[in-house]
Amino acid sequence: MAKYTTSKPSWVPDEPNEKFACSVMGGIEGIKDTTVGNINPNLLSGKTKPKRRLVLSEDDYVNGVLKGDRMTLSRAITLIESNNSKHFAKAQRVLQRLLPHTGKALRIGITGVPGAGKSTIIEAFGNMLCDAGHRVAVLSVDPTSSVTKGSILGDKTRMGTLSRRQEAFIRPSPAGGTLGGVARKSRETMLMCEAAGYDIILIETVGVGQSETTVRSMVDFFMLVVLTGAGDDLQGIKKGIMELADAIVINKADGDNLLKAKVARAEYERMIEYIRPATEGWPTHAYMCSAYTKYGIPELWKVIQAFKEMTTESGVFNKRRNRQLLEWMYSMIDEHLHSLFFDDPVITGRMPEVKDAVLNGIISPTQAVKELVNMFDVDMAARRQVDIFHPEAEVKS
Ligand SMILES: Nc1nc2c(ncn2[C@@H]2O[C@H](COP(=O)(O)OP(=O)(O)O)[C@@H](O)[C@H]2O)c(=O)[nH]1
């Protein structure tokens, strides 16, 4: 029979220290059955039950989130993200009850090309805010993220210190699906975090497709993180995104790069002059920072605070929030009707024929629309849908 020992190997330091990353736990004494290995004896005897409950009730979710319990919050978000129609209904009921506790956080969006340093800035910025007594939730919106959630690992290491803090909560993008689906889930996740008491929400998004516009429509303050020395052609592409930004942040203003950052800042300042500001009454400017040296990070927070003060006073802050709510509703109606129509078997059945007729000049596109819409029975389509808000789940089944 194998002999168990409770003493540490000789090479383990007595006190924990930085050079020795892992500590060795003592073995468990008194286990008779060598085949089970080192299972917690309390579990074997049934004295300790696993803490995690398999099914939470609606009340469990609501109370847990309101208490700020991270485990419950995580699970509530998983419920929101689920493509199962039963989960959907439950998630919506939970959200409905949490709604009165939402809306008090400051919502900040961060965009920029991959590698610009968004995650590293969030780490520096988030830690500073936590130190100042805030509770920070970090979300990301990435419609390209796959089911395997590959990018999270990278981000969790990028946000190493922040992810370990009690005052911070980091949640990666809901995976895949349509941008509309990802947007709804992210918005509802944001509300959950607010109900759990996070007073600053940071949303990172990659600079692809429409994701910037989506995040802009969720947040109060939107910043664009850029690098130095981007060529003229690149900056042309950014113009559309620049029009969404309340601040342009030139990151990596450190070391040899500082001078280049200053030049870039002046260039961006010149460009901004030709652009309509994203927020009424707030002049967009370019700022420099370094997520490494923390240069410019406290100043960035001052800028955001000034923004909040100014727009609250002028009423622009609330006006935007209200507009965002209505836009959210309208975009969901759009998405809903779109999927009802295009997933309808009658429509998909007739579509090839109608397309041919249009391409061969037999009927005009206007006539084609008229014909298809006349054929479309919205009641039938609604009944056929398994879950109206999850077109992607329908396609898979
Ligand atoms: N020199 C310097 N490098 C930085 C700074 N911020 C981020 N980086 C580096 O830039 C790379 C991309 O950073 P990351 O935060 O992942 O960018 P993201 O894709 O925009 O989220 C990483 O290797 C970072 O270490 C900075 O302020 N200065």
Ligand SMILES: [Mg+2]
């Ligand atoms: Mg990142």
